[in-house]
Amino acid sequence: MNKIVQIDPDQVEDVGPLYAARKKVYPQKVSGTFRRIKWGLMAFCLGIYYFLPFVRWNRGLAAPDQAVLIDLPNSRFYFFFIELWPQEVYYFTGLLILAAITLFLMNSVGGRIWCGYLCPQTVWTDLFYAVERLVEGDRRERMKKDASAHRWTLERISEFVLKHSIWLMIAWWTGGAWVLYFTDAPTLVKELVTFQAPAIAYIWIAILTATTYLLAGFMREQVCVYMCPWPRIQAALTDEWALNVTYRYDRGEKRMSVKKANDLRALGQHAGDCVDCYQCVAVCPVGIDIRNGPQLDCIQCGLCIDACDNVMKKINRPTRLIGYDNDINIQRRIEGKAPIYRIVRPRTIIYAALIALVGGIMLYTLATRSLLDINVLHDRNPVAVKLSDGSIRNAYTVRFLNKRGFDRVVAIDIDGPQDAKLHVVGGDSITPDRPMIVLGRDGTTELRVLVTAPSDRNPEKSIPVKFRVTDIGLGEVASATDNFVAP
Incomplete structure (x- = not known):
């Protein structure tokens, strides 16, 4: 016979919540090399995405003249001088293979540089953050306004409405630009403005507007941490030679104030360069402390490098206390050895060779295909x-x-x-x-x-x-x- 056991609720151990509650991130504005790279790549990527549908390409009489067009009714894909038929879907398979191997190569060279600079989620989130800072102010101002007991003043309401209006405009144009790749762009724009476009166009624009608005405006780093599978895959593919954003603790520890560090150095004793200013945390778009070592959340955007470099310049210490590095070099510096870097190694050679092979096969079949x-x-x-x-x-x-x-x-x-x-x-x-x-x-x-x-x-x-x-x-x-x- 089964014995019924009564458990005292007071004796049950509290294991806590099943998931961590989200802590809102307030990234601070920063300037520097990596910030300029991100601005440049953002302008380049968004410029291509938004304006490519309007580029024309002459294909002859009665042929569509849009340079890039996915013509679903006629089962054609046009890319400048290339025209692909449904029977040639294997070219898309080749492109997916090339994209995967290129992602592996990028990871083996510089870690998650795709996530930090080129991922659409990063690009649009970065743009939404820029709008937020422009309307509501920088980190401290936004934190102060959110913590205020009188949050909803007239000024605050006007800022809220303006910010979300700009976000929705960006999201709307993002959804509209995607639809333009499936039909003649100028014609569809005219039809959309005059409310004569097909209902399916409005439906897809609404769906893509909503997803862009939610993912870039609200979910933000949560997409990278919880929804995207690449951080888990990347962790399994990386090796000890990959360059990742790294806090060089051999140089930064032990942390102390600038004054105390100067005093110790004057006595000929070792003092860490890190002054515990938390600027690397303040500028991080995912809100982590890079000094705690490699973390799943880190998208390796390099903004913490810029923030730390700015502080090092102010206190007259060498820059790149945080930089793209590997653990091997940290250990070598501790042992008094010079750092070494191996960008070209068997892993990267194999990936580059596979890219060249697949790309070469695709180019050959494209050049020799029968029309x-x-x-x-x-x-x-x-x-x-x-x-x-x-x-x-x-x-x-x-x-x-x-x-x-x-x-x-x-x-x-x-x-x-x-x-x-x-x-x-x-x-x-x-x-x-x-x-x-x-x-x-x-x-x-x-x-x-x-x-x-x-x-x-x-x-x-x-x-x-x-x-x-x-x-x-x-x-x-x-x-x-x-x-x-x-x-």
Whole structure:
């Protein structure tokens, strides 16, 4: 018999909450090398994203002239001079492979530099922070206003409305810019302004506006810490030679005030350069203390490097107390050895070689791909028909793909059955003996083709038959193989 045990609630150990409550982060404005790099990359990335849909590219008569266009109704993807068809989806697979290997290479060289400088979440969050500082003031002002017992003054309400209005404008243009990649941008902008755009356009703009507003304006560092899988993956891929944002504790410890450190140095004793000013914490967009060592939250944006450098310059100490470094060099400096860096090593060489290999294969296939193609599908019911004169006829559905921007005249030939005759059903053949048809530009043409051959010269039950299509003007050839079967 099971014994019922009563537990005294007062004796149960309190294990605390299941997750940590969010502490609002108030990043402080900072200037320096890495801040300028981030501003430059932000302007570059956002400039491309927002304005690329308006770039034009001449592809000939009646062809879309938008440089980058995902044309879903016509199943095309245009990227300047490149036009991809649904049958060429493997190029996108190659791009995904290249992106993954490039991310691995970036990680092996400089840790999470993708997260700190190029990730869309970082870029838009950084932009929203800039708007917040412009409207509400820097770190101390925002913290003071949020802690005030009289938060909602008229001035505070006007700042709140202005900030969120600018955020929504940025988020709206972000969502609108994404939709512009799927149709002609100037036309859609006009339709959106006059409220004549398709409902699906407004729906997607609303969805993307809401997600940008929420992720960059409210969730911010929570996306990087809890939602993004890359910090966990990156931690498994890194090695001891990767350069990460590192507090050089061999130089910074023991922490003390500037005055005490100067006194100790005057006596010839060691004193750490870190003055415990917490500027590295104040500027951090995820609110961590880099001096506590490597942390999952750190996106390695380098802003703490700029903040620390500014302090070191003020107290006349060498810069880069915080910098891109590795633990090997810290240990070497403790032992009195010179630091060493190995950007080029087997790991980075392998990644670079894989990038070159995959990129080379993609470029080769793109440069040598045929702009004329043919697909053949054998009729299944009936598979073959025996005619009154004893000959055998097979029927096929043949699809021709003309990927050029102009009409083409092509000839159709077959190899396989002896003395076989070819007939295009309903096709306007130019010549009766050798079928020649006109393929429309940048499209597919589907025809029914009959192949008839004498049975006495083709006794086998199944004979390979090769359909060959030849461009009369350019000489391009494409072929496809099927079977010619007896009843």
